[in-house]
Amino acid sequence: MPFTYLPFPQIKTQPAVVVDSFHPNGLVLSHWREAPTPAELREDTSAGMVLRALRLQWPDLQKYSFVTANHFDIDAFVGVWALLNPELALAHEETLRQMAVIGDFRELDLRTAHSQKALQLVCWINAQEKEKFYPPFGASELEENEVTASIPKFHYFLQEFGSVLENIELFHKIWEPEVKEVMQGYQQMASSLAEKIQYPEVGLFVVRTPEPLHYYALFGPTAGYDLVLSCYAGNRYELECKYTTWVDLESRPTLPRPDLRPLAHVLNDLETSGLRWVADGVTDTGPLLRLQSEPLTKVQRYGNPTQRTVQSSSIEPDAFVQLVVSYLQNAFSGVQPKRGWAWDEVKLFNLRNNKI
Secondary structure: OOOEEOOHHHHHOOOEEEEOOOOOOEEEEOOEOOOOOOHHHOOOOHHHHHHHHHHOOOHHHHHOOEEEOOOOOHHHHHHHHHHHOHHHHHHOHHHHHHHHHHHHHOOOOOOOOOHHHHHHHHHHHHHHHHHHOOOOOHHHHOOOOHHHHOHHHHHHHHHHHHHHHHOHHHHHHHHHHHHHHHHHHHHHHOOOOOEEEEEHHHOEEEEEEOOOOOHHHHOHHHOOOOEEEEEEOOOEEEEEEOHHHOEOOOOOOEOOOOOOHHHHHHHHHHOOOOOEEEEOOOOOOOOEEEEEOOOOOHHHHHOOHHHOOOOEOOOOHHHHHHHHHHHHHHHOOOOOOEOOOOHHHHHHHHHHOOOO
16 A cells, blocks of 8 residues: 655644654654664664664554654654665665664765765755755744644655655755765764774774864764763864764663763863853754853754854863763762663662762
């Protein structure tokens, strides 16, 4: 039975397949924490779950004729589009899977088959989304919320994406500028200009580069890690909890997401620049610890590091890294990685460790 896109507000009265979202009135295919996705369909991305369901001809799909999502991003869109275009989706399955990984986790690995085309498609969506609508997390600046503001995005991209997927080179003027920026950063990450240090026992990946890079390049080599500490010239730092700890990963166990706000307090006791260290709460989609001169909007925090100012700290790089590592070692002492952390467990972990 062919699927039709259903604007999310209508799911209250119309059962549907629910992609990358929650709602009890349908089949949920979502990597969100504690989502009731069938165990046999679980994958790291929601789009991957949809593609697996199509590949397995999952029987419950036959019960529905509508598909929906409560927000627009690459992962949600790919999942919705795949149900509307199952044959074409399975013909381009690996490309679509890579799109979801790049879009949600910002992990670009050009050694992976189809990753170059996936990057081009993601950048095409990024460019068109900003030009014709609003940037990710920009709905907070509109009168509408994301649930309703995203509906025109779905209508537009569901209509246009198929032709772009099959003729990507025809749209190079749209995707090329961002791809070029990503590739420059990707090459820098692979060069002697970038120093990379891993602390697998706490899931921390430390990157030292002269200047901020595009997320797809910066996070490219961090697959398998859930925290990224970016160190730039001039004592500039950002520590981020990746989106991998907001969702349920199927491919590997993870440690619970640590609250970074107490670490900000520790840093403020040492900081003499006159600026203050701040961090987002543990349930934010991508908590960011940074030295703040003025508050960032959600759009700025979600946007690439190249698009925001990173302030200089009075704390020297080696000392800063050691402070972060020590904080995480203390937080995770006696804790074992696992799959399926519930939010209540994450909050309890932080409470028990005096992290809130």
